[in-house]
Amino acid sequence: MYVSTKEILNKASKEFYAVPAFNINNLEFLMKIIEGAVEKNAPVIIETSEGAIKYAGNGDIYRGARLFVKMVREFAETVNIPIALHLDHGKHMEFIAAAIRAGYSSVMIDASHEPFKENLKITKEVVKWAHASGISVEAELGQLAGIEDNVSAEKNVLIDPEEAKIFVEETGVDFLAPAIGTSHGAFKFKGEAKLDFERLKRVKELTGIPLVLHGASSVPEKYVKLAEEFEANLGGAKGVPAEEIKKCVKLGINKVNTDTDLRIAFVAGLRKHLKENPKEFDPRKYFKEGMNFVKEVVMDRLEFLGAAGKA
Ligand SMILES: O=C(COP(=O)(O)O)NO
Ligand SMILES: [Ca+2]
Ligand code: NA
């Protein structure tokens, strides 16, 4: 079923488990995410960044958004697990407009690089606008270091729990992404992962709404090693250990954004297959191994987040 993200996340918030939000850019990743979620009998959130929409629409934003809605709805309406489609890191109004018009389940307005008051103002407008079409909204407070699609933040600016309370009350936002120490991409931490659990606990207490963990890929050693065996160069790649993410779920994280792990799993399989099958030129064959690794990551994540069996 194609459902609202709010429905999926309110249930998860009540029962203290989390649902992964997997980023896609194409059919191949979408197929394996759905397959994995069906096998795990789990709800799943599909999300696309602004870059993914530009990529799919070949620059035509509305066409890209519409293509993803049609692909995801086609899958959702033929399986009996709840599936939502979410605009990830919406920063420009034309993407938010396209996602709302195309029929996304939810949109993120990411104005977290703006000063608090500005972020609040922008988010409040988007909430009014999206809610008028029955679409739920995610916003972000604080900044994740690293590249966020087209905005690069130098350093982590952690969320202020007291500000979060005011922000949620004033904007009516449906779910909130608190910056608590993660960052996007494959190179997250210099040393050990350090997430501010106390701060997360406080944000949940003061807001009481579903919370989102960005930059939540674990960058599993297994796929990094395999990719490097076949000439990848991912030296120093480091993610958030699954145990740390599980602690976040216990403290109130309900949506766990995962992009990098699928990319690394896929490229490991692709490199391996191409190297081992120099005669192969059928994409249905040479994509297969990487697609199966994507499915492995999906099923493992659904399991450890507690979403398995919750469809
Ligand atoms: O936050 C993410 C994904 O983060 P990763 O790079 O850790 O997969 N998307 O919005
Ligand atoms: Ca941001
Ligand atoms: Na998001």
Ligand SMILES: [Zn+2]
């Ligand atoms: Zn993110």
